[in-house]
Amino acid sequence: MGINNLGYRQWRLEPKNNSGQWKTIASFGISVAWRSKWLQRIFIAAWIPVFVMGFILFMVEQSIQDIDSDDFPANIGRFAVSGFVYQRPEIRNLMELTQISKLANGVNDLFSNFLESGKEELGNVPSSKGVRQFMRSGIDFEVKDLQFISNMSDQQLRAALTFLNNKNLNTLRRSIQLNRRGPAVPRYKLSMEKMTYAQTVAKELLDYDLNNSEVIEFAELVDYLRPALWSEVLFLFLGLPQAFSVIILIGMIAPKLISRDMKNRSFLLYYSRPIAPSQYLLGKCAIVWTFLAGLTTMPALLLYIVGISLSPDISVLYVTWTLPIKIIIASMILCIPTTLFALMLSSLTRESRLASFGWFSIWILGQLGYELLTWMETEFRVTMNANDSANTFSKSLFEAEARQAGNWSWLSPMKTLENLQSSVFGIDREVGNIDVSFLVVGIVCIICLAILRRRITSPIRV
Amino acid sequence: MSNSSESLISLQNVTKRYGSFLALDNITAEIPTGVIGLLGPNGAGKSTLIKTLLGLAALTEGQARILDYNVTPKNYRLIRRNIGYMPEDDCFIEGIAGVEMVQLAAQLTGYPPLHSLQRAHEVLDFCGTGQERYRQVETYSTGMRQKLKFAQAIVHSPQLLILDEPTSGLDPEERLAMLKRIDLLGKRTDMSVIICTHILKDVQQVCDYAAVLVDGTIPVVETVENLRRPRTPSYQIVLAGNSDHFIEIAELNGLTTSVSPIGVITLQSSNGIDETMIWQWAQTAKVGIQSVVPAKVSMEDVFLQIVQGVQSGNQ
Numbered sequence: 058m059g060i061n062n063l064g065y066r067q068w069r070l071e072p073k074n075n076s077g078q079w080k081t082i083a084s085f086g087i088s089v090a091w092r093s094k095w096l097q098r099i100f101i102a103a104w105i106p107v108f109v110m111g112f113i114l115f116m117v118e119q120s121i122q123d124i125d126s127d128d129f130p131a132n133i134g135r136f137a138v139s140g141f142v143y144q145r146p147e148i149r150n151l152m153e154l155t156q157i158s159k160l161a162n163g164v165n166d167l168f169s170n171f172l173e174s175g176k177e178e179l180g181n182v183p184s185s186k187g188v189r190q191f192m193r194s195g196i197d198f199e200v201k202d203l204q205f206i207s208n209m210s211d212q213q214l215r216a217a218l219t220f221l222n223n224k225n226l227n228t229l230r231r232s233i234q235l236n237r238r239g240p241a242v243p244r245y246k247l248s249m250e251k252m253t254y255a256q257t258v259a260k261e262l263l264d265y266d267l268n269n270s271e272v273i274e275f276a277e278l279v280d281y282l283r284p285a286l287w288s289e290v291l292f293l294f295l296g297l298p299q300a301f302s303v304i305i306l307i308g309m310i311a312p313k314l315i316s317r318d319m320k321n322r323s324f325l326l327y328y329s330r331p332i333a334p335s336q337y338l339l340g341k342c343a344i345v346w347t348f349l350a351g352l353t354t355m356p357a358l359l360l361y362i363v364g365i366s367l368s369p370d371i372s373v374l375y376v377t378w379t380l381p382i383k384i385i386i387a388s389m390i391l392c393i394p395t396t397l398f399a400l401m402l403s404s405l406t407r408e409s410r411l412a413s414f415g416w417f418s419i420w421i422l423g424q425l426g427y428e429l430l431t432w433m434e435t436e437f438r439v440t441m442n443a444n445d446s447a448n449t450f451s452k453s454l455f456e457a458e459a460r461q462a463g464n465w466s467w468l469s470p471m472k473t474l475e476n477l478q479s480s481v482f483g484i485d486r487e488v489g490n491i492d493v494s495f496l497v498v499g500i501v502c503i504i505c506l507a508i509l510r511r512r513i514t515s516p517i518r519v
Numbered sequence: 520m521s522n523s524s525e526s527l528i529s530l531q532n533v534t535k536r537y538g539s540f541l542a543l544d545n546i547t548a549e550i551p552t553g554v555i556g557l558l559g560p561n562g563a564g565k566s567t568l569i570k571t572l573l574g575l576a577a578l579t580e581g582q583a584r585i586l587d588y589n590v591t592p593k594n595y596r597l598i599r600r601n602i603g604y605m606p607e608d609d610c611f612i613e614g615i616a617g618v619e620m621v622q623l624a625a626q627l628t629g630y631p632p633l634h635s636l637q638r639a640h641e642v643l644d645f646c647g648t649g650q651e652r653y654r655q656v657e658t659y660s661t662g663m664r665q666k667l668k669f670a671q672a673i674v675h676s677p678q679l680l681i682l683d684e685p686t687s688g689l690d691p692e693e694r695l696a697m698l699k700r701i702d703l704l705g706k707r708t709d710m711s712v713i714i715c716t717h718i719l720k721d722v723q724q725v726c727d728y729a730a731v732l733v734d735g736t737i738p739v740v741e742t743v744e745n746l747r748r749p750r751t752p753s754y755q756i757v758l759a760g761n762s763d764h765f766i767e768i769a770e771l772n773g774l775t776t777s778v779s780p781i782g783v784i785t786l787q788s789s790n791g792i793d794e795t796m797i798w799q800w801a802q803t804a805k806v807g808i809q810s811v812v813p814a815k816v817s818m819e820d821v822f823l824q825i826v827q828g829v830q831s832g833n834q
Contacts (some may be wrong), residue, residue: 065645065700068638068676068706072600072629081626089614102721313614321657322610326620326671329573330627331596354740 069103078332082340087347090310099309100351103302106235107356110294111363113137117279117286118367128245138279141286142196146485150255151206151262155198157217158205198259200266206259212253251261251397284377287483291357291380295387299353304420304447311399312412314341315513320407324516334514338400345396354388387478394474394498397505404512418468427469434459463489467497474498527552527679527711528572530737533581535567542567544735545581554705554712556722556743558822559732565715566607568682568732574598586678600628603672607683607715609664617652617667618643619661624671640673646670649698661688669697673704680704680712686721694721701725719818723747731822734827746821753787753814754797759807768800785814 090096117138129283209217265277279286318324327337361380365373400420402412435456466472466489476494479486487494528550535543542564559565570576572585574595581591588598612620618639625635643652646666651659659667665688670681685701686694702725705712716722722729723743730740739746758765762784766776775787786792794811801808 070634078627137575317613321613322608323612325606325610328575331599332627
């Protein structure tokens with residue numbers, strides 16, 4: 058008998074009359090899961106992208122604080138941020154429209170000179186900057202170009218759309234004929250909506266000429282784009298490295314959570330206590346969500362705080378205050394469906410290894426299915442356009458179009474979740490129909506919940 | 520101390536069906552407080568009755584009342600808070616140490632973590648679980664798991680403790696220790712205990728009452744004392760010396776006698792036996808009396824009589 062053995066002692070402490078038992082299940086589950094050395098290593102490794110993204114945010118802010126500096130990291134930062142800015146759809150579209158403006162101004166000047174001097178001078182005809190040039194010096198817009206775009210009528214915008222689409226098509230053809238590296242992604246393809254949005258951006262940018270230099274300089278442009286750029290960084294963070302970590306992490310934790318309880322008949326121990334099946338499920342979900350929040354929400358919020366602390370003034374808070382909310386929503390989009398799906402798999406078997414296998418299989422097969430069907434669609438598009446000389450110049454164009462159309466993106470869990478996150482951050486990176494992505498995730502969540510409910514109440518549903 | 524005059528469980532026309540199978544058949548019974556042995560052959564409905572009382576299985580018909588709570592979904596939380604349940608199945612929560620499992624049980628009942636941990640150590644001491652409490656539960660032997668299940672059932676000082684086969688898988692020494700613990704809880708605390716078991720000696724040893732469940736009905740709820748009392752008044756006597764003369768005298772006085780292989784003499788008389796007469800006969804026969812006790816029927820015999828009685832009645 059132990060020296061502390063008191064025999065049996067009645068316990069007079071009154072239990073709390075609350076519904077917090079799910080927190081108990083969660084805290085015990087977290088402590089058990091955290092004992093895995095592999096989980097600890099993966100968790101630490103998953104934080105590495107935070108530092109990379111933090112460095113990018115640092116460069117964004119550095120690049121606009123010391124715009125004339127040629128020193129590192131300001132120049133490197135400007136180069137990198139120019140890349141970010143350049144690939145923003147609204148800026149690309151606005152740059153396209155700016156060319157129309159310059160062309161119109163150039164033709165105007167040409168006629169003026171011609172009428173004044175009777176000579177044909179081509180010196181004022183504009184030429185568009187190359188990408189590398191943009192990246193070296195940053196991007197800027199002249200106020201007169203923006204004013205020109207702001208004053209364009211719908212009819213003029215439509216005409217500009219036709220002109221630019223034809224021009225881009227020719228550019229694309231030429232570039233492909235010159236064996237340019239990389240697929241020809243038809244991101245230049247403009248729609249009327251994009252033109253109208255570019256016009257709105259032009260109007261908004263007019264307010265950003267803070268020093269009245271008649272030029273929206275690179276720093277002012279970045280200032281305007283700050284919420285979008287930060288969203289890009291956060292999306293990049295949540296979309297690629299974290300999604301990968303999340304898949305591995307969930308695959309390590311979730312499959313064991315319910316299958317082991319079924320195997321060891323732990324339900325009898327849980328349900329003989331004053332807890333409801335919903336609390337049990339919530340507790341199990343909370344285990345996964347805690348780890349996922351540690352991989353997604355927390356680092357993303359930390360990134361946001363880093364961004365704020367690096368910003369030149371506190372007014373940044375005013376334009377970026379929605380980002381923390383977007384981070385939380387994007388994290389929920391990543392965490393809720395994946396957790397429910399993984400737990401559903403766990404509830405279907407007593408062998409956690411089978412649930413793990415099912416989890417990874419779904420991701421791999423989903424991606425393979427998406428790739429296979431996209432490839433088939435590409436072949437179909439090639440075949441359909443075999444006799445159309447305007448569209449047969451490159452298979453890569455059709456492949457890019459098929460990917461952009463994203464008709465099969467709902468098959469890939471990764472693409473579907475990326476679409477939803479892109480939609481939340483409003484960065485226009487969606488492929489396919491976003492409504493389909495929402496629908497697929499909604500249906501998956503409902504089915505998973507229904508199966509989970511059935512499986513975890515089966516020990517008491519007699 | 521237990522108060523046997525109050526009703527612990529009240530069943531009114533309780534029926535439970537699994538599809539077409541009738542598990543509990545219109546049971547009406549009052550089960551008093553104390554230590555109760557719930558007996559019954561395999562498939563009699565013992566586990567179903569327990570699950571029904573815990574709210575783990577819904578009643579098909581009838582009304583049940585336990586610890587002054589009606590067994591309805593609204594009261595499930597209150598009922599479970601006041602009941603400790605030790606399942607028969609080999610069940611545990613994988614990945615945690617024994618002490619953590621007991622702590623978890625206390626916390627799930629609504630107690631704060633630190634108090635729960637302290638209490639977990641206390642009950643594990645009471646259950647005779649030493650340093651192995653820090654080992655992961657899946658490494659435990661069957662006997663250790665039984666003790667752990669017992670500990671998690673009593674950790675919150677329930678008003679009613681339901682033990683499903685508490686001594687199965689235990690070696691004789693551990694079995695006795697477990698029965699001692701149950702006896703202590705039943706006799707020295709306010710806790711009522713229901714023991715579902717096939718080991719009738721356990722019931723005989725620790726239970727105040729026995730409820731026998733046969734074919735979905737409870738034909739008998741009675742004190743163990745009364746159940747074991749023979750229909751004909753009897754005494755069992757062990758004599759020191761030759762017993763032949765003593766037996767002759769007893770038979771001359773109209774008693775029926777029988778002698779077991781180990782020499783225990785059983786005296787029976789439908790008219791009753793005066794114990795002082797036994798001492799007189801022994802004096803007359805010039806033999807010493809080593810022991811004289813009222814004879815009792817074994818629980819095995821009681822159980823078989825009840826089961827056979829019900830089953831023959833059904834036929």
